[in-house]
């Protein structure tokens with residue numbers, strides 16, 4: 001593509017798993033001139049920001065990594081079954097160094113505005129430091145869970161102690177020793193952080209709004225032998241992941257909870273519980289489709305909670321009852337429920353007795369209970385999937401703001417492109433399988449697909465591509481339809497639905513039908529000449 005020296009072929013926003021791989025593909029495969037703009041001070045994305053104690057990936061290490069380059073797989077060996085935050089960060093730095101990526105990344109460069117210029121047919125991208133970058137393509141690689149959700153609590157600014165959000169954790173050590181700490185939130189993050197904070201705190205108050213299901217992770221060290229066996233068998237691991245709906249190396253057997261005898265299903269659940277991890281849900285294939293089946297599995301977990309937590313009143317408070325298991329992102333944990341057996345850990349139900357305000361000394365509940373604290377940790381999640389995109393003030397054709405285009409919920413074609421936003425791609429955007437998968441598999445699929453499309457354009461002398469409105473409408477309707485065939489939209493406060501952020505439209509955002517089916521569909525779209533896209537010179 002022809003343009004002057006200052007104009008880039010592409011700007012990629014974000015230097016996490018997606019941005020790094022997209023940079024590599026465009027530079028090495030298409031010889032494109034590319035810059036990555038990254039708000040953080042280094043590579044890592046999610047793993048750069050989420051440094052809270054206990055931060056760990058729920059996908060297994062040897063699957064939560066790039067598969068596009070055999071050397072990267074061979075040369076890196078993971079130390080534990082699930083990778084901790086620091087190890088993932090080291091891994092991404094290793095990849096960035098091996099592939100010589102950092103020279104094309106501008107760190108501490110937060111995008112504040114991106115506008116499509118119809119005359120030049122280029123994107124003008126402004127950053128917080130006052131720089132403007134110009135490029136033919138804008139590719140967002142901002143992650144699905146990167147815009148922190150901070151509740152608006154009256155008087156919070158009066159609080160004299162320390163305040164942290166898990167998604168914006170400081171780089172300096174946070175000292176919990178001898179402190180009274182309040183943790184708000186019991187999603188995946190809270191469930192990881194609470195046992196770790198409890199190890200050091202003098203007193204820990206957990207403010208729980210919705211009790212959550214959680215399955216033991218059963219983390220453990222990985223041996224050199226494991227790594228050697230894995231390397232021998234990479235192709236089989238890869239194909240298992242590609243065949244699966246979630247990009248994990250396991251596939252739910254053709255087996256339904258309801259149709260399995262009580263004795264047999266108990267045996268299966270017990271074995272899956274002992275094995276630990278996200279595959280627990282996959283031990284039957286109807287858990288997210290059939291209410292009765294789901295309830296049997298949910299009840300199994302409730303019994304586990306009752307038998308783990310010694311204090312019956314506390315155990316009952318921890319029982320999830322208002323949503324079916326798996327309809328909110330299911331956490332996996334290390335000693336989460338066991339932590340409530342510690343004398344200095346107190347569980348407070350803020351659904352029954354909500355947070356009213358904050359004073360200089362701590363939290364005040366609606367019934368006027370005062371919880372004095374030295375520190376408040378918000379594990380309150382994210383404005384998921386759309387938050388980070390909308391914060392960038394992206395303007396497409398005729399000055400249309402992305403936030404306006406998505407007023408009633410995100411509208412995308414394949415989760416990859418948005419009508420009226422030409423030459424823009426959203427890696428793992430709303431409407432794609434993304435957060436329902438083992439992310440690196442979804443990311444590699446998106447990046448490969450975008451790269452192929454750009455190659456197709458270069459080869460034919462095209463310079464502009466835009467999703468057609470009708471195709472995006474049809475896709476968005478399809479995303480909703482397939483979600484409605486499952487139990488997933490039944491969780492009232494799920495971030496999948498945007499229901500955790502006040503005022504956000506309730507639309508089920510990720511694509512439920514499975515990464516395997518999604519990949520086939522995207523391949524079909526490519527082979528058919530990029531149906532649903534308008535591609536022009």
Ligand code: NA7
Nearest residue numbers: 151185186187188189190209210329379380381493495500
């Ligand atoms: P989540 O899963 O959105 O969890 C946030 C938690 O914070 C959840 O328990 C919320 O309760 C609670 N919350 C949010 N706002 C409030 C207020 N105002 N008062 C009390 N409690 C509140 O975020 P995570 O960071 O744990 O996990 C996000 C994803 O990261 C995770 O699913 C993995 O994919 C990785 P609620 O359930 O809404 O009642």
